[in-house]
Amino acid sequence: MFRISLFEFRIYREIMLVENIKAEFNLYKNQAEKSDFFLKREEAFAEFEKVGFPTTKNEEWKYTNLKNIVNQSFQSTCESTIETELMLSHAFLKDLTANKLVFVNGTFRTELSTIIETDSSIVITTLAKAKTAHSELFNKHFGKYAPIEGQGLNAMNTALLSDGAFIFVPNNKTLTNPVIIINIADSTDVNVLCQPRNLIIVEKSASLTLVETFYAVGNNPSFTNAVNEVYANENAHIEHYKIQNQEGESYHNNFTQIFQEANTNINHVTLTLSGTLVRNNLHFFMNGQNCNSLLYGLYMPHGTELVDNHTRVDHAFPNCFSDELYKGIMMDKSVAVFNGKIMVHLDAQKTNAYQRNKNILLSNEATVNTKPQLEIFADDVKCTHGATIGQLDEEPMFYLRSRGIPADVARKMLLNAFADDIAERIKIPELVELLEQEIEKKI
Amino acid sequence: MVHKQEKMLSIKNLKAEIEGKKILNGLNLEVKAGEVHAIMGPNGAGKSTLSAVLAGRADYEVTEGTVEFEGKDLLELSPEDRAREGVFLAFQYPIEIPGVSNTNFLKTAINEKRKYQGLEPMEATDFLKMMREKMAMVEMDKSLTSRSLNEGFSGGEKKRNEIFQMAMLEPKLGILDETDSGLDIDALRLVSEGVNKLRNKERAFIVITHYQRLLDYIVPDFVHVLYKGRIVKSGDASLAKELEEKGYDWIKQEVEANS
């Protein structure tokens, strides 16, 4: 008897979050007007019901177990009671001269946000507002890039997204200042679920610098499930930085799909500083010739944190270039997963694709699972990949120490040097400085 | 009054091995302040091993013997403490350290040494002035200092950088491990002049070299021959000339005959 009841209990727990999601969607469904947007969400919800949350049986999720998320109950759209000033005091780059969009528990906070851009043809607003104010653009791009089929978490986001940024940069326009999206999960009162959804459209020969930051306050667990769709029209240039520093029990999944037309340049850097479980899915699709896709990442988990970077670059046209470098500094019992897929389609001749993943283990108990996946269907291509996992090299340590630099200082210098390959890809000096401080703090 | 020279380094019966392979087999050497000792010997004799053991490389296991540096047990000290006590090793093969800038590295090294001595960090302007002076001394290109440590340096530039660092750190004992190899004649003269400028009553040098050539510029007080992990012959500068003419075979034969 006892055994059976335990078993039943387990089943009940496993579907906890699914039940939350279903209840929430039903609530939404009864109130929503039956627009195109609604139909899209209904479709997404059906897909979510069909595929559910990924499990470790799924090859793409082999090392990243979501059981601690799906076994818990989370509430979305809950109010935050923390004083706003206190809240922002934790936020990264809050003093950066930038257009700032602040979302707390997925809800846009006007009083914390500032738009300094003066060109009225450039749109920096929320998804909720853009849905009506820029409905044509919205309908043209929303849900067109991030796949839903077989992607339970993307489907869940689409079905129940909270809000997010909508950015539109028209032809030939360049923003003078970056846009920074500050996402705060406040779990002071309850377990909180945030599902931000951003839609970024950069038109022909336009350029944008975009920074996304994530952080968490409160002692209850938080779960962020974000989706970004980024569209870069011909000759567009985007600098995209993502910084995750969610302390406490915080879970984070995000899916970023970048869709590139011909002659576009995208430089993307993901910095994962903290988070109980962080899964980054970063997908690039090159839909024209002469595209550059640059993907860089740095993670430095400690304790029992898990960081999983899954990237995919689709070379669908000839003469494109992609360069990928992810680096990890692994502490304590942390776990890292790196999976980089490069797809070179049949027509994508003269592709140049490079990929490296380098890890330093500062502890014997840390684990790295790294897997490059090259699928090449064209014959005239240059692709290289490589992965390293090891301790800090003895030779440079000895060299520095032999000059009178104590071991702990030497170690820091070498770890900074290791991280420097990524830091130098960041074109916002304040962000580089911040990264250096964080490295100093963490190690 | 006769000036009595201070004993700086005293190596007694030093034995060291790596991966079970015996390399130093009872080495004795005394170095006093102000002296320059040259150590010569065939390839594989253990010259670099000796310098590495003195600098504190962990790979080597000292199985017997003692090393005293200014009355302290050198072997007990960490590599950084040895450096801050005044031991400097110019490496035979200086490594490249990408991402660590030359300037930042030197500033850290100097200030760590000052901290150890209970001194305040060096003023930025003094540091820059000192850099300029010492760089000029070895004719090191200014552009090299803003680059990563030894990264992409030519062989000669790396060696010059070692001497430049030595000049900046002002050690009591400088150990030069084949600093001459890979240098053309002009660079050799420059580096030697740099070393000669650093020579004084308080400072000593151990100059490890394969060739007599370097010793034409840095004239040693003593020349020792290291063979099979021991010093088998010592003499004055003329010994180096003899070795240059006759090679090492006669020494090897002498050693074999005596054993």
Ligand SMILES: Nc1ncnc2c1ncn2[C@@H]1O[C@H](COP(=O)(O)OP(=O)(O)O)[C@@H](O)[C@H]1O
């Ligand atoms: N890391 C090592 N592992 C094994 N043998 C070594 C190592 N380093 C040096 N040796 C051996 O020790 C001996 C002495 O080397 P070394 O001190 O470099 O000689 P030298 O500098 O006089 O040419 C050589 O036979 C060399 O092969």
Ligand SMILES: [Mg+2]
């Ligand atoms: Mg040698």
